[in-house]
Amino acid sequence: MNLEKFALNGKTALVTGGSRGIGKAIALQLAEAGADVLITYARSAEAAEEVVRQIEATGRKAKAVQADAVDFNEAEKVVAVAQSEFNGLDILVNNAGITRDTLIMRMTEEQWDDVIRTNLKSVFNYSKAVIRPMMKARSGSIINISSVVGIAGNAGQTNYSASKAGIIGFSKSLAREVASRNIRVNVIAPGYISTEMTGKLDENILKSIEAQIPLKRAGEPDEVAQAVVFMASDAASYLTGVILNVDGGMAM
Numbered sequence: 068m069n070l071e072k073f074a075l076n077g078k079t080a081l082v083t084g085g086s087r088g089i090g091k092a093i094a095l096q097l098a099e100a101g102a103d104v105l106i107t108y109a110r111s112a113e114a115a116e117e118v119v120r121q122i123e124a125t126g127r128k129a130k131a132v133q134a135d136a137v138d139f140n141e142a143e144k145v146v147a148v149a150q151s152e153f154n155g156l157d158i159l160v161n162n163a164g165i166t167r168d169t170l171i172m173r174m175t176e177e178q179w180d181d182v183i184r185t186n187l188k189s190v191f192n193y194s195k196a197v198i199r200p201m202m203k204a205r206s207g208s209i210i211n212i213s214s215v216v217g218i219a220g221n222a223g224q225t226n227y228s229a230s231k232a233g234i235i236g237f238s239k240s241l242a243r244e245v246a247s248r249n250i251r252v253n254v255i256a257p258g259y260i261s262t263e264m265t266g267k268l269d270e271n272i273l274k275s276i277e278a279q280i281p282l283k284r285a286g287e288p289d290e291v292a293q294a295v296v297f298m299a300s301d302a303a304s305y306l307t308g309v310i311l312n313v314d315g316g317m318a319m
């Protein structure tokens with residue numbers, strides 16, 4: 068087997084929400100696989116700079132840009148930075164996301180809008196910004212982070228699961244639009260992964276979730292990142308429009 072196909076040497080990646088959690092693990096592993104990496108963040112400047120330092124320590128180029136993923140114009144500016152300061156842009160990982168969990172009886176319009184804008188509109192913003200340069204280059208890999216909740220649903224998460232299901236429909240449509248230009252669009256659907264996002268949950272709820280996972284444990288951010296590195300690499304050259312569940316068997 069040609070293991071070089073799994074490497075990302077000479078490639079540039081952009082990861083939205085790369086300051087913490089799954090996005091941080093993705094940024095670090097893309098760099099370990101050989102890519103230069105640009106990350107965005109909303110608030111955590113210090114954490115983002117630490118990710119940059121860790122990537123630079125591996126010998127790869129890195130930069131963190133504060134950019135609200137909701138903002139269409141900022142997405143264009145971030146992609147312009149990737150074009151001018153890095154050597155083009157080969158890989159986009161749409162990872163930035165939030166939760167505003169509550170039952171629909173209590174859900175405010177603001178909680179609905181915040182989640183749909185941050186999780187779904189952001190995917191449009193960044194995909195739209197990269198698609199022209201990727202089409203010109205006749206190559207690219209876009210990886211969108213959805214969730215098992217976008218497939219199976221979850222009480223208390225109508226806004227979040229709608230955003231994550233929306234990502235799946237968006238990705239399959241875009242995959243069909245751009246396949247002829249050798250641009251692949253895939254979805255990673257993580258299950259329950261240990262990050263600050265899930266750290267907000269009550270311990271008893273966590274235990275009951277873990278009991279329902281066939282592998283009987285939460286996943287680690289690195290386990291999601293490994294799947295992203297594979298999807299980004301030439302080893303996945305015949306995969307497009309795929310949903311890869313990284314969930315310990317949760318959604319099968």
Ligand SMILES: NC(=O)c1ccc[n+]([C@@H]2O[C@H](COP(=O)([O-])OP(=O)(O)OC[C@H]3O[C@@H](n4cnc5c(N)ncnc54)[C@H](OP(=O)(O)O)[C@@H]3O)[C@@H](O)[C@H]2O)c1
Binds near residue numbers: 085110213256
């Ligand atoms: N954890 C899980 O179990 C799980 C399961 C399935 C899917 N996911 C998905 O995986 C992704 C990452 O989740 P996580 O658990 O790593 O969450 P997290 O620990 O809360 O980290 C979220 C990241 O997104 C960034 N972000 C949030 N809002 C943003 C905005 N408006 N603009 C730019 N960046 C923004 C944050 O930046 P700041 O640090 O600046 O706030 C942070 O880097 C999300 O899309 C989430 O829905 C997570």
